[in-house]
Amino acid sequence: xxxxxxxxxxxxxxxxxxxxxxxxxxxxxxxxxxxxxxxxxxxxxxxxxxxxxxxxxxxxxxxxxxxxxxxxxxxxxxxxxxxxxxxxxxxxxxxxxxxxxxxxxxxxxxxxxxxxxxxxxxxxxxxxxxxxxxxxxxxxxxxxxxxxxxxxxxxxxxxxxxxxxxxxxxxxxxxxxxxxxxxxxxxxxxxxxxxxxxxxxxxxxxxxxxxxxxxxxxxxxxxxxxxxxxxxxxxxxxxxxxxxxxxxxxxxxxxxxxxxxxxxxxxxxxxxxxxxxxx
Amino acid sequence: xxxxxxxxxxxxxxxxxxxxxxxxxxxxxxxxxxxxxxxxxxxxxxxxxxxxxxxxxxxxxxxxxxxxxxxxxxxxxxxxxxxxxxxxxxxxxxxxxxxxxxxxxxxxxxxxxxxxxxxxxxxxxxxxxxxxxxxxxxxxxxxxxxxxxxxxxxxxxxxxxxxxxxxxxxxxxxxxxxxxxxxxxxxxxxxxxxxxxxxxxxxxxxxxxxxxxxxxxxxxxxxxxxxxxxxxxxxxxxxxxxxxxxxxxxxxxxxxxxxxxxxxxxxxxxxxxxxxxxxxxxxxxxxxxxxxxxxxxxxxxxxxxxxxxxxxxxxxxxxxxxxxxxxxxxxxxxxxxxxxxxxxxxxxxxxxxxxxxxxxxxxxxxxxxxx
Numbered sequence: 338x339x340x341x342x343x344x345x346x347x348x349x350x351x352x353x354x355x356x357x358x359x360x361x362x363x364x365x366x367x368x369x370x371x372x373x374x375x376x377x378x379x380x381x382x383x384x385x386x387x388x389x390x391x392x393x394x395x396x397x398x399x400x401x402x403x404x405x406x407x408x409x410x411x412x413x414x415x416x417x418x419x420x421x422x423x424x425x426x427x428x429x430x431x432x433x434x435x436x437x438x439x440x441x442x443x444x445x446x447x448x449x450x451x452x453x454x455x456x457x458x459x460x461x462x463x464x465x466x467x468x469x470x471x472x473x474x475x476x477x478x479x480x481x482x483x484x485x486x487x488x489x490x491x492x493x494x495x496x497x498x499x500x501x502x503x504x505x506x507x508x509x510x511x512x513x514x515x516x517x518x519x520x521x522x523x524x525x526x527x528x529x530x531x532x533x534x535x536x537x538x539x540x541x542x543x544x545x546x547x548x549x550x551x552x553x554x555x556x557x558x559x560x561x562x563x564x565x566x567x568x569x570x571x572x573x574x575x576x577x578x579x580x581x582x583x584x585x586x587x588x589x590x591x592x593x594x595x596x597x598x599x600x601x602x603x604x605x606x607x608x609x610x611x612x613x614x615x616x
Numbered sequence: 617x618x619x620x621x622x623x624x625x626x627x628x629x630x631x632x633x634x635x636x637x638x639x640x641x642x643x644x645x646x647x648x649x650x651x652x653x654x655x656x657x658x659x660x661x662x663x664x665x666x667x668x669x670x671x672x673x674x675x676x677x678x679x680x681x682x683x684x685x686x687x688x689x690x691x692x693x694x695x696x697x698x699x700x701x702x703x704x705x706x707x708x709x710x711x712x713x714x715x716x717x718x719x720x721x722x723x724x725x726x727x728x729x730x731x732x733x734x735x736x737x738x739x740x741x742x743x744x745x746x747x748x749x750x751x752x753x754x755x756x757x758x759x760x761x762x763x764x765x766x767x768x769x770x771x772x773x774x775x776x777x778x779x780x781x782x783x784x785x786x787x788x789x790x791x792x793x794x795x796x797x798x799x800x801x802x803x804x805x806x807x808x809x810x811x812x813x814x815x816x817x818x819x820x821x822x823x824x825x826x827x828x829x830x831x832x833x834x835x836x837x838x839x840x841x842x843x844x845x846x847x848x849x850x851x852x853x854x855x856x857x858x859x860x861x862x863x864x865x866x867x868x869x870x871x872x873x874x875x876x877x878x879x880x881x882x883x884x885x886x887x888x889x890x891x892x893x894x895x896x897x898x899x900x901x902x903x904x905x906x907x908x909x910x911x912x913x914x915x916x917x918x919x920x921x922x923x924x925x926x927x928x929x930x931x932x933x934x935x936x937x938x939x940x941x942x943x944x945x946x947x948x949x950x951x952x953x954x955x956x957x958x959x960x961x962x963x964x965x966x967x968x969x970x971x972x973x974x975x976x977x978x979x980x981x982x983x984x985x986x987x
Contacts, residue, residue: 510701510703512699512700512701512703513703513705515668515670515690515697515699515703516697516699516703516705516761516764517705517716518669518670518689518690518691519668519669519670519690519691519695519696519697519765520691520696520716520717520720520764520765520768521691521717521720521721521768522691522720523691526720530705530716531705534705534706534707535706535707
C-alpha cells in the first residue's frame with residue numbers, strides 16, 4: 338500500500354487550495370513583523386538592502402539616554418496603571434456580579450464604553466479634560482509628572498480587567514462562599530479566601546492585558562504626554578518623523594519582544610492555574 | 617423536659633410575594649438525627665438555610681440551645697453545614713480544607729493538627745490529607761466536607777441533600793456511615809432530603825413539609841403507619857386511597873362506605889369525625905391479602921362479616937424481586953395496588969392478568985384520614 342490514503346472529508350489541512358490560503362494569510366500577518374525584526378539586525382543605514390548581520394543598533398539604543406528614559410517612563414506607567422486597573426476592575430466586576438442596585442444596568446453598559454469608544458476620541462477627551470477641566474500640574478517630580486498619562490491609561494485598561502474577571506465570576510459556586518462563612522469567616526475574609534483564588538487566573542490575564550495595552554498605547558498617550566513625559570511608542574513615532582532608521586526597527590523589536598514574552602508567561606501561568614483549580 | 621437544641625417559633629420566610637416557609641414552629645432535641653423531608657420547593661432547604669444564618673426569617677424567631685440566633689451572622693453560630701455541592705475549596709488540600717475553620721478561630725497549630733487528624737480518621741480519610749480535591753472521588757469529597765464541618769465541634773450539624781450526588785451503591789454505604797458517625801460524635805444532625813427512603817432509614821424523627829408548611833413531625837414508623845393527612849400518606853411509600861363516607865363511628869371501631877367497594881371498610885379504632893362526613897381510607901399494598909376467586913371467599917371481621925373483603929380482577933403485575941406488585945380493579949371501579957412477598961423461591965407463581973381474585977385486610981390495616 339504505497340499509495341497515499343484518500344483525503345477524508347475533514348482533512349482540510351491536506352487540500353492544496355486550503356494549504357495555499359493558509360500560507361497567504363500567514364504571510365500577510367507575519368511578513369511585516371519578520372522584516373521589521375530582520376532589518377533591525379541589518380548592517381546598513383539604509384533599510385532596504387541586506388548588508389550583513391549586526392547588533393550595533395541595539396547597542397546604540399542602549400546608549401540613547403532619551404530613548405531609555407522613554408522606555409522607563411513606559412514601564413512605570415504600565416506598572417502603575419496595571420495595579421490600579423486590576424484593583425478597580427476586579428472590585429467593579431464583583432459589585433456588578435454580586436449586588437442589585439438602582440442604575441445597575443446603566444452602569445453595566447457604561448463600563449465597557451472606554452472599550453468601544455474610538456481611541457482618537459478618548460485621546461481628544463483626555464486632552465480637553467487635562468487641559469481645561471482638571472489641569473495636571475506641570476513641574477512635578479518624576480514619576481508624578483506621568484499622572485495624567487497614568488490616569489488616562491487606567492481609564493481604558495480597567496474595563497478590560499472588569500470584563501475578564503466577570504466572565505470568570507460567572508463560574509463561581511456561591512456555596513463555596515457560604516461554606517467559608519459557615520466555617521467562621523467574615524464576609525470580607527470569605528471573599529479573600531475563596532473568591533479571590535477562584536478569579537486568580539482572570540486577574541493574571543487581566544493584568545497582562547492591561548500591561549501590554551498600556552505599554553504599547555500610542556494615540557491616547559500622544560494627546561496627554563507633555564515634552565518631558567515621553568513614552569516609548571511616542572518616542573519611536575518622533576524618531577520615524579525624520580526617517581525610518583534601523584534604530585527604530587530595533588526599538589520596535591524590543592517592544593514586540595516584551596509584549597510577546599509577557600503574553601507567553603501569562604498563558605503559561607493561567608494554564609497552570611486553571612489546571613490546578615479545575616483538574 | 618430540658619430546653620430543646622433547636623426551636624423555630626412561628627417562622628415565616630417570604631421571597632417577594634412567594635411564601636417559602638409559612639409559620640413553622642418546630643423543636644429538635646439534642647442528639648437527634650432529624651430530617652426535613654418534602655418535594656422540591658416545599659421550603660425545607662430554606663428552613664435549613666435560616667438555621668445556618670444564610671437566610672433571615674421574615675417573621676418569627678430561631679433559638680439554638682436556648683439562645684436567640686435570629687439576627688446572628690452565619691459565622692457566629694454554633695452550627696456547621698455540609699453543602700449539597702460539598703463546596704470543598706479547590707485550591708486547598710484535604711488537610712487545609714479541614715483546618716480552615718480552626719485557622720479562622722485561631723486554634724493553636726498543635727491542637728489544630730490533632731483535631732484535623734481526628735476528624736480525618738473519623739471519616740476514614742487519614743491517608744488522603746495531602747491530596748487536592750480534584751484527585752478525590754465524589755464520595756471522598758463529601759467526607760472532606762463532613763470532616764471540615766465536624767472538626768469545629770458544632771452543636772448542630774446541617775446536611776443539605778448530602779447523598780443526592782452519589783451513585784446508588786455508595787449512597788447506601790454513606791447512609792449507614794453517616795448514621796454511625798452521628799452515633800459516635802453525638803452531635804444533633806439536621807438533614808434535608810427529598811428522598812423518603814433516606815429520611816426513613818436514617819432519621820430518629822422526621823418533619824414532612826409541603827408548600828412551606830409542616831404536614832407532620834413524627835418518627836419514621838409513625839409517619840408511615842399513622843399519616844396525619846392524605847399528603848403524608850401519599851408522599852411516604854405507596855398507599856391505596858379510597859374516598860368514602862363515615863357510616864359508623866364508635867370509640868372502639870368505625871366503618872366507612874367507600875366508593876367503588878360493595879362492602880364497607882371496618883377499622884378497629886374510633887375516628888373523631890362528624891357522622892356522614894367525607895373521609896379517606898388508606899391501605900398500604902403489603903397489608904392486603906389476595907387469593908384467587910376459585911378459593912372460598914375470605915371471612916371478614918366478626919363484628920361486621922361482609923366488611924374488609926372485595927372481589928376484583930388483576931389488570932397487570934410487576935415482578936420486583938422481593939415482592940410482586942399487582943394492580944387489581946374491583947367491580948365498582950376502584951383500583952388497588954397489592955404487594956405480595958415472594959417468600960419462597962418459585963413456590964408461588966405469579967397470578968396472571970385477568971384472573972379474578974378476592975382482596976381482604978385486617979381491621980388494623982386501614983388508616984382513616986379526615987383531610
